[in-house]
Amino acid sequence: DxxxxxxxxxxxxxxxxxxxxRCSPRSGDLSVxxxxxxxxxxxxxxxxxxxxxxxxxxxxxxxxxxxxFPDLHSELNxxxxxxxxxxxxxxxxxVGPRQxxxxxxxxxxxxxxxx
Amino acid sequence: xxxVTQSQPEMSVQEAETVTLSxxxxxxxxxxxxxxxxxxxxxxxxxxxxxxxxxxQNATENRFSVNFQKAAKSFSLKISDSQLGDAAMxxxxxxxxxxxxxxxxxxxxxxxxP
Numbered sequence: 252d253x254x255x256x257x258x259x260x261x262x263x264x265x266x267x268x269x270x271x272x273r274c275s276p277r278s279g280d281l282s283v284x285x286x287x288x289x290x291x292x293x294x295x296x297x298x299x300x301x302x303x304x305x306x307x308x309x310x311x312x313x314x315x316x317x318x319x320f321p322d323l324h325s326e327l328n329x330x331x332x333x334x335x336x337x338x339x340x341x342x343x344x345x346v347g348p349r350q351x352x353x354x355x356x357x358x359x360x361x362x363x364x365x366x
Numbered sequence: 367x368x369x370v371t372q373s374q375p376e377m378s379v380q381e382a383e384t385v386t387l388s389x390x391x392x393x394x395x396x397x398x399x400x401x402x403x404x405x406x407x408x409x410x411x412x413x414x415x416x417x418x419x420x421x422x423q424n425a426t427e428n429r430f431s432v433n434f435q436k437a438a439k440s441f442s443l444k445i446s447d448s449q450l451g452d453a454a455m456x457x458x459x460x461x462x463x464x465x466x467x468x469x470x471x472x473x474x475x476x477x478x479x480p
Contacts, residue, residue, distance in 0.1 A: 253412070294411075294457065294470045307466065339409055350468050351461035352399045357411035 254278065255358035257342050263364045269330040272361045276323055276344030282306065283325040284355060285317055286341040294341075300325055301348040329363070337365045368393045370460045372471035379448045380479050386433075387443045387474045389458030397463030400434065400441045405473070406454040414456070417441065445476075453478040 254277035264270055276283050285297040287310075296309035300319035311317075314332075319325040329336060339360045345353035369392045379385035391400070402414040417425045417434050424432050429449075433442045445452055458471040 253410075288409075293472050296468065341411060343411075349463075349466055351466045352397075352463055354401070354413060354416055355468065356413065357403075359408075359410050362409075 253356040253358065255342060255344050255356055257340075257358035257361050259361060260359065261362045261364075263366065264332060265366055266332055266334060268332050268365075269328065270332065270363065272327040272329070272340055272342075272363075274325045274327070274342030274344075274358060276325070276342075277356055280344035280346050280356075281323065282345045282348055282350075282353065282355075283319055283323070284343040284345070284350065285311075285325070285327050286343065288339040288341060288360075289335075289337075296350075297327070299350055306348055307350055332365045334365050337363055339363075368395070368460055368462055368465065368467070368469055370458055370469050370471040372456075372458055372474050374474045375472070376475045376477070378477045378479060379445070379452075381448055381450060383448055384444060384446045385448055385476065387445075387456050387458075387476065389441045389443070389471060391439050391441065391458075391460045393439070393460065393462065395462050395464050399461040399463075400432075401459040401461065401468075402430070402432070402441075402443045403457045403459060403470075404452075404454045405457065406451075411457075415443065448478050450478050450480060452476065 256275045297311040299307040342358045343355040347353040
């Protein structure tokens with residue numbers, strides 16, 4: 252158990268809908284990262300927050316947004332969902348702000364299925 | 367740009383034997399870290415081992431060890447005394463100090479035969 256929690260574990264929804272994925276980092280970690288893992292595209296970095304502020308952006312679509320709250324939990328909002336958004340969404344956390352060098356600990360993931 | 371290459375999409379090992387997974391990377395940075403993550407069928411991403419580029423000593427974690435060849439830009443993972451629970455997808459990752467990015471390879475699927 253990494254100490255990172257994600258809810259829900261599974262989510263099934265329809266095209267065009269909007270969903271929210273939630274992540275709580277490990278105790279003491281200030282950074283939260285969101286990743287998307289599709290079958291054919293590997294692990295793609297979406298966005299990083301550090302202590303409430305956006306720190307780095309990756310391949311995040313405009314239909315997706317995220318935020319980190321004062322208690323450090325984070326939410327990833329996915330809207331106008333398409334079939335291609337079906338994937339495993341991971342949250343990870345680290346102590347510091349350095350994405351490249353601070354060890355990231357991953358949550359169990361949320362499996363999103365868009366029908 | 368930094369790249370990470372795992373040239374073995376799949377590998378197989380007999381239980382109790384040793385297996386080595388390959389990873390090469392390309393970078394012009396001097397400050398970076400390298401990681402191996404394991405993703406078993408449960409899909410949880412689990413940190414296996416981490417290596418700081420400035421350290422010459424190879425990192426070890428129980429049955430897992432790395433062979434870090436900085437000049438060759440190679441970072442292989444050796445699993446000794448393989449167990450059935452080692453069956454998983456293994457991802458090599460490069461973490462840049464200056465670029466501040468974590469870049470994953472495409473993974474190697476390891477099967478452990480009883």
